[in-house]
Amino acid sequence: MKRMEEELAERIRRNRMLMKSGFGGEELESDQQRGLPQPPLAKPPSGGERISLPEDFATAVVSADYWTLVQERKSCRVYKEDALTLEQLSFLLWTTQGVKGIRGNRYATIRPVPSAGARHPFETYLAVFRVEGLREGIYHYLPLEHALEYIGEEEHLEEAVTFALCDQKWAAKAPVTFFYSAVPYRSEWRYSDRSHRVMLLDAGHVMQNLYLSSHAIGCGTCAIAAFEQEAVDRLLRLDGEEEFVIYAAPVGVQSH
Ligand SMILES: Cc1cc2nc3c(=O)[nH]c(=O)nc-3n(C[C@H](O)[C@H](O)[C@H](O)COP(=O)(O)O)c2cc1C
Numbered sequence: 559m560k561r562m563e564e565e566l567a568e569r570i571r572r573n574r575m576l577m578k579s580g581f582g583g584e585e586l587e588s589d590q591q592r593g594l595p596q597p598p599l600a601k602p603p604s605g606g607e608r609i610s611l612p613e614d615f616a617t618a619v620v621s622a623d624y625w626t627l628v629q630e631r632k633s634c635r636v637y638k639e640d641a642l643t644l645e646q647l648s649f650l651l652w653t654t655q656g657v658k659g660i661r662g663n664r665y666a667t668i669r670p671v672p673s674a675g676a677r678h679p680f681e682t683y684l685a686v687f688r689v690e691g692l693r694e695g696i697y698h699y700l701p702l703e704h705a706l707e708y709i710g711e712e713e714h715l716e717e718a719v720t721f722a723l724c725d726q727k728w729a730a731k732a733p734v735t736f737f738y739s740a741v742p743y744r745s746e747w748r749y750s751d752r753s754h755r756v757m758l759l760d761a762g763h764v765m766q767n768l769y770l771s772s773h774a775i776g777c778g779t780c781a782i783a784a785f786e787q788e789a790v791d792r793l794l795r796l797d798g799e800e801e802f803v804i805y806a807a808p809v810g811v812q813s814h
Contacts (some may be wrong), residue, residue, distance in 0.1 A: 580752035588750040597744050599660070599667050600701050601681050601801070607708040608700075609692065611648035618645045620776045627770045634778020635728045637810025641688035642733050646775045648704075650736075650809060653771040654764050655682050657701045667701070671763040674756035679744040680764060681801065683709070683794045685719050688733035696794060709795060722790040723782055723806060732808030736779075738764060739796055740804045761805050772809050782806040 590596070621627065652670070655678070659668040666676035673679070682699035684706070686692050696709040712718050719730040729735060738761060745753035765781045772779040785806055791798040 576755055578755075580755065586750055589747045594747065596665070597741075597747055599664060599678070599744075600657075601698070601741060603700055603703075603707050604698070604709070606698070606710070608703075609697075609706040609708065611651065611704050611706060612645045613648070613652075613704065615645060615649040615652075618643065618649045618775045621774050627773050631769050631773055632778075633769075633780040634772075634810075634812055635780050636813045637732045637778065637808070638813050639688075640733070640811040641690050642777070642809070642811070644689060644691045646777065647684075647689050647692075647734065649775055650768060650771050650777075651682060651699050651701075651706075652704060654736075654767045655680065655699060655701050656704060669701070671760070671767050673760045673763070674745070674753075675748050677745040677748060677753070677757075678760075679741050679753075679757050680761065680804075681739045681741060683737040683739065683803075685712075685715060685730075685735040685737070685793070686733075687715065687730075712793065718789075718793050722786055722793050724784045724786060726782065726784065729780075729782060729806075729808045732810035734810070735806060735808040736768065737790065737794055737803050738805040739794065739801050741801050743800065758804070765805060765807065768807055768809070776811060777809050778812040779807045779809045782808070 654671065655669060657667045657669055661668060661676060667678050668676060669678055684697040686697055687694055694715060695711040698707045698709050700707055716730045719735055720727055723729045740757055742757065745757050749756065768779055783805060785803065788798065790803045794803065796802055
């Protein structure tokens with residue numbers, strides 16, 4: 559019993575260390591400072607079928623009043639049966655991780671959310687159940703092209719998503735579930751061991767935009783951090799080391 563308490567205290571101490579600022583202490587050279595090449599701004603396409611996404615969101619947005627969106631934002635866990643349109647999905651992808659511009663000589667991307675050092679160390683994956691024009695399956699967002707790439711099918715997608723999300727059954731009832739992975743080296747290249755705290759801070763910005771954007775198109779979402787790490791990485795075909803899931807969120811038409 560004592561050993562378990564000590565182990566727990568040690569784990570908590572280590573995790574609190576991660577929360578504290580690493581800046582100002584002993585400087586360790588990052589790979590960028592050592593002159594190593596920069597990793598890609600986004601994960602390159604893997605050769606799967608490409609689906610281009612609409613870029614005009616005029617009919618998707620039903621409420622653009624900022625005050626209303628902030629006032630009414632809430633976690634939504636019950637969704638209508640309705641499918642999402644491709645335009646709605648495109649809007650959500652763009653407002654969370656779309657690329658607005660490229661800084662310098664392909665040094666960094668500028669996106670609708672802030673990110674420490676503009677590293678944007680995330681990839682977006684989707685488990686699609688009901689989106690007009692898309693077959694069911696797993697997709698990867700290509701932010702530089704604003705396109706989707708089809709990764710593949712999953713025989714029992716609803717069961718697989720439910721299991722991966724720790725049996726939160728309501729989540730796999732949504733027409734689409736967003737998964738955000740981290741590609742840590744994109745940030746480590748620049749900030750070495752100081753990157754991990756800021757990557758987690760950055761993830762929050764992405765999720766808040768997903769909440770507000772979902773509401774703007776008459777949909778709802780709910781942030782999910784309770785998932786089975788290995789199951790969710792397997793579902794998205796990620797190696798779990800150089801890339802792994804850190805956040806998830808189903809999106810569907812609000813049921814009220
Ligand atoms: C980091 C984080 C993780 C969360 N994980 C879950 C989750 O796994 N399951 C769930 O039902 N809600 C989850 N939530 C939603 C919270 O329970 C919700 O935001 C909170 O109850 C406040 O409600 P509100 O978002 O409607 O204001 C999470 C929220 C955050 C920010």
